[in-house]
Amino acid sequence: MKARILNHDQVLTVVDLLRARGYEVIAPFCRDEESRRDTFFDVVTDDNRAHVRVHVANPFYPPKRYVLPHIERLFRIGTGSGTFDIQPTYEHPKRAIFGIRSCDVAGIWHLDRFYLGREFRDTYYEQRRRNLFLVNVVCSDPNVDIADECFCVCADTGPAARDHFDLQLMDLHDGEFMAVAGTPAGEALFANPVFRKGTEAHVERRRAILSDVRKRFKTTTSWFPATVRYVSQGKILDKTWEEIGNRCLECGGCTYVCPACTCFTVTDRKVGPDEIERVRIWDSCALGGFTRMAGGHNPRKAVHDRRNRRFFRKLAHYFIQRELSMACLGCGRCAAVCHGDVGMPSVVEMIRRAMGETGRLSATAGGEQS
Amino acid sequence: MSAGAENIYLPKLAVLDRVQDEIAEVKTFYWHFEDPEEQRRFGRFRPGQFAQVSVFGTGEFPLSLPPSPTEAQTFFTARQVGSCSGSLHALKPGDQFAVRGPYGNGFPMEDYYGKNLVFVAGGIGLIPLRSCIMYALAHREKFQRIQIFLGARTSRDLMYREDLRRWEQSAGVECHLTVDRADPAWNGHVGVVGSLFKKPGIEVPVDNTIAFVCGPPIMFRFVIKDLLNMGLPERCIVSTLERYMKCGVGKCGHCCIGVAYVCVDGPVFTYEQIKKLGEDI
Ligand SMILES: Cc1cc2nc3c(=O)[nH]c(=O)nc-3n(C[C@H](O)[C@H](O)[C@H](O)COP(=O)(O)OP(=O)(O)OC[C@H]3O[C@@H](n4cnc5c(N)ncnc54)[C@H](O)[C@@H]3O)c2cc1C
Ligand code: SF4
Ligand code: SF4
Ligand code: FES
Numbered sequence: 001m002k003a004r005i006l007n008h009d010q011v012l013t014v015v016d017l018l019r020a021r022g023y024e025v026i027a028p029f030c031r032d033e034e035s036r037r038d039t040f041f042d043v044v045t046d047d048n049r050a051h052v053r054v055h056v057a058n059p060f061y062p063p064k065r066y067v068l069p070h071i072e073r074l075f076r077i078g079t080g081s082g083t084f085d086i087q088p089t090y091e092h093p094k095r096a097i098f099g100i101r102s103c104d105v106a107g108i109w110h111l112d113r114f115y116l117g118r119e120f121r122d123t124y125y126e127q128r129r130r131n132l133f134l135v136n137v138v139c140s141d142p143n144v145d146i147a148d149e150c151f152c153v154c155a156d157t158g159p160a161a162r163d164h165f166d167l168q169l170m171d172l173h174d175g176e177f178m179a180v181a182g183t184p185a186g187e188a189l190f191a192n193p194v195f196r197k198g199t200e201a202h203v204e205r206r207r208a209i210l211s212d213v214r215k216r217f218k219t220t221t222s223w224f225p226a227t228v229r230y231v232s233q234g235k236i237l238d239k240t241w242e243e244i245g246n247r248c249l250e251c252g253g254c255t256y257v258c259p260a261c262t263c264f265t266v267t268d269r270k271v272g273p274d275e276i277e278r279v280r281i282w283d284s285c286a287l288g289g290f291t292r293m294a295g296g297h298n299p300r301k302a303v304h305d306r307r308n309r310r311f312f313r314k315l316a317h318y319f320i321q322r323e324l325s326m327a328c329l330g331c332g333r334c335a336a337v338c339h340g341d342v343g344m345p346s347v348v349e350m351i352r353r354a355m356g357e358t359g360r361l362s363a364t365a366g367g368e369q370s
Numbered sequence: 371m372s373a374g375a376e377n378i379y380l381p382k383l384a385v386l387d388r389v390q391d392e393i394a395e396v397k398t399f400y401w402h403f404e405d406p407e408e409q410r411r412f413g414r415f416r417p418g419q420f421a422q423v424s425v426f427g428t429g430e431f432p433l434s435l436p437p438s439p440t441e442a443q444t445f446f447t448a449r450q451v452g453s454c455s456g457s458l459h460a461l462k463p464g465d466q467f468a469v470r471g472p473y474g475n476g477f478p479m480e481d482y483y484g485k486n487l488v489f490v491a492g493g494i495g496l497i498p499l500r501s502c503i504m505y506a507l508a509h510r511e512k513f514q515r516i517q518i519f520l521g522a523r524t525s526r527d528l529m530y531r532e533d534l535r536r537w538e539q540s541a542g543v544e545c546h547l548t549v550d551r552a553d554p555a556w557n558g559h560v561g562v563v564g565s566l567f568k569k570p571g572i573e574v575p576v577d578n579t580i581a582f583v584c585g586p587p588i589m590f591r592f593v594i595k596d597l598l599n600m601g602l603p604e605r606c607i608v609s610t611l612e613r614y615m616k617c618g619v620g621k622c623g624h625c626c627i628g629v630a631y632v633c634v635d636g637p638v639f640t641y642e643q644i645k646k647l648g649e650d651i
Contacts, residue, residue, distance in 0.1 A: 083466060084466050119619070265616050266379075266429070276427050278379075291613070
C-alpha cells in the first residue's frame with residue numbers, strides 16, 4: 001500500500017478535499033473540552049469544521065447508522081388511486097466517514113460480508129454502501145483514543161486496521177501524520193501537494209508507536225480464541241449461561257451500540273391520508289419479543305437463552321466461517337454500556353473462570369470404603 | 371438503482387380471487403399476481419417453500435405454499451391468530467395484497483424418488499405437507515408406497531376435506547384419519563395420530579422410507595419417538611420448522627435457531643439436523 005506524509009496542521013485538508021469532491025463528510029466531535037467521552041459523529045459544515053476531532057474517544061453510537069439507519073424506509077405505498085402503488089426509495093449519498101476507528105472499519109466490513117453475502121444481497125445496504133468512503137484514523141494516543149473497554153488488540157482489528165479502508169491516517173506525534181491508501185480512490189487524494197513522500201524513518205516510527213500502543217490496553221483477553229472453541233463445541237454449561245443471563249437487564253443497549261449487530265424488525269406505518277410506508281428498525285435479540293410468536297409461544301423464553309444467543313451468534317465458529325468475519329471486533333462498547341457488566345470481555349472472562357472450574361479432579365471420589 | 375439488481379424486500383401486487391372456509395379460524399385464500407410474468411416465475415416453487423405475504427398497513431408475515439407446483443392455482447391457507455393474519459382474513463375477493471418469494475429450501479422431492487413416503491400431519495401441519503402430497507400424487511410412478519396419517523382434534527377440525535375424500539378413495543395412497551375426541555358425526559378412528567401406526571391392518575414401511583412430520587410441538591415429539599422406535603433413521607424423518615420471521619431472506623435475524631437461519635437454511639430440516647441445531651425448537 002502506498003503511504004505519504006502530511007503535516008499535523010494539514011490533516012483536516014483530507015476533510016476539505018473530500019468535501020470539494022462532493023462528499024458529505026461525517027466526522028467525530030466532542031460535546032465540550034471537559035467531557036472527553038461525550039463524543040458523536042456528525043456532518044461536517046463550514047461552521048463546525050474547526051471542531052473536528054482527530055484524537056477522540058470512539059462515540060458510543062456507532063457509524064453503522066450511515067449504512068444501516070436506525071429506522072430506514074424501504075418503500076412507500078400509495079393508497080389513493082384505487083390500487084396500491086409501491087414506490088421503493090433508495091439513498092446512495094456520496095458520503096465519507098472521516099475518523100472512523102479501526103474496529104468500526106472492521107465493523108463495516110463485517111456488515112458487507114453479512115448483508116451482501118450469501119443467498120441474497122441487501123438492496124438498501126448496497127445502495128448506501130456504494131459511495132461510502134472510509135478515512136480510518138489509527139488510535140495512537142492511548143490517553144484519549146483508547147477507552148478502558150477497548151480490546152481490538154485481541155480481536156485483531158486494531159489499533160491500526162490492515163485493510164478495508166480507503167485512506168488511513170496515523171499521528172506520528174512529531175508534527176506529522178502518515179497517510180496510507182487502501183484503494184485507488186484513496187490514493188487519488190495523494191495528488192494534492194499537502195502529501196509528500198516519506199522516509200524509512202517514518203515507517204519505523206509508525207511501527208514503534210504501534211508496538212507501544214499495543215501494550216497500553218487495559219482490557220485484554222488471551223481467551224478470545226479459546227472461548228470461540230468452547231462455544232462452538234457447545235461445551236459451555238447451562239449454569240454459566242444462566243449466570244451470565246441473570247445479570248442482563250434486557251435493555252438491549254449492547255446490541256444498539258454494537259457495530260456488528262445486524263438484526264432488524266420490519267413494520268408498516270401510516271404517514272398520510274393516502275400513504276403508508278414500510279420501515280425497518282434496529283432490533284435486539286436481548287429483548288423478550290424478539291422470538292415470540294403469535295399465540296405466545298416463545299422458544300427463547302428465559303433471559304439466559306437470549307444472552308446465550310448474542311454470544312453464540314458472535315462467537316460460534318460456524319458463523320465466523322459463514323461470513324469469514326467475526327461479529328465482534330473488540331470495540332468494547334457493549335462492555336461500557338452494560339449495567340450488568342456482561343459485555344463481551346466480561347463474558348469471555350466468566351467463561352474462562354467457569355471452564356477452569358469444570359472437570360476438577362476428585363481425590364476422594366469412588367465410594368465409601370475407598 | 372443499478373440495472374439487474376433485484377430488491378429483495380419488494381413484494382409484488384396480488385389479487386384475491388376466492389376465499390374458502392376450512393375449519394374454525396382457518397381459511398384458504400386463492401389468489402394470483404397482477405403481473406402474469408411474476409405468476410409464471412413464482413409458479414416454479416418447490417414443495418415446502420413459503421412466501422412473505424403483505425397486507426399493507428398491517429405488515430408482512432410468512433405463509434407456506436400448500437399447492438403443489440403441479441397445480442394451476444396459487445393459494446394460502448392461514449389461521450387467524452394476530453394482526454397480519456387477521457387483516458388477511460378481512461380481505462374480500464377482488465382486494466389487493468402483495469407477495470414475495472418463494473423462499474426457503476423446500477423438500478428435495480427428487481431425492482426421494484424410488485422411496486416410500488409416509489406423511490404424518492397434526493392439525494394445520496397439513497398445510498405445508500399438502501404440497502408434497504399433491505406433488506407425489508402428480509408423479510405417482512416415481513415413488514413406492516404413499517401413506518398419509520392425519521390427526522385432528524375433532525372431526526370438525528379436518529381441513530382440505532375435498533382432498534381428503536380424494537386421497538381416501540384413491541388406489542395409489544393409503545390415507546388414515548384420526549381424531550382426538552369422538553363426536554356423533556365421526557365413525558372413524560379415535561386417538562392421537564401416533565396410535566394409527568399400531569392399528570391392526572396398518573403396516574408402516576421402515577426401509578427405504580421418508581417420513582414427513584408436521585404439527586404442533588407436542589405431537590411432533592411423540593410422533594418422532596414412535597418413528598424412531600419403529601426403526602426409522604433420524605435422517606429419514608423430515609419436517610418444517612416455524613419461527614418468527616421478518617425478512618425471509620436471511621438478514622433480519624429473527625428466525626435463527628442455533629446455527630441455522632430457518633428462512634434460508636430451512637424451513638425443511640431432517641430430524642438429524644434439528645437435533646444438532648443447538649437450541650430448542
Ligand atoms: C415458514 C413458515 C410458514 C408458515 N406457514 C403458515 C401457514 O401456511 N398457515 C398459517 O396459518 N400460518 C403459517 N405460519 C405461521 C404464521 O406465519 C404466523 O401465524 C403469523 O406470522 C402470525 O402473524 P400475525 O401478524 O397474524 O400475528 P402477530 O402476533 O400479530 O405477529 C406479528 C408479526 O410477528 C411475526 N410472527 C408472529 N408469529 C409468527 C410465527 N408463528 N411464525 C413466523 N412469524 C411470526 C410475523 O412477522 C408477524 O407479522 C408459518 C410460519 C412460518 C415461519
Ligand atoms: S447491555 Fe447488558 S443489560 Fe443491556 S441487554 Fe445488553 S447484556 Fe443485557
Ligand atoms: S460485541 Fe461488544 S465489543 Fe464486540 S463489536 Fe459488539 S459492541 Fe463491540
Ligand atoms: S426471517 Fe429474517 S433472517 Fe430469517
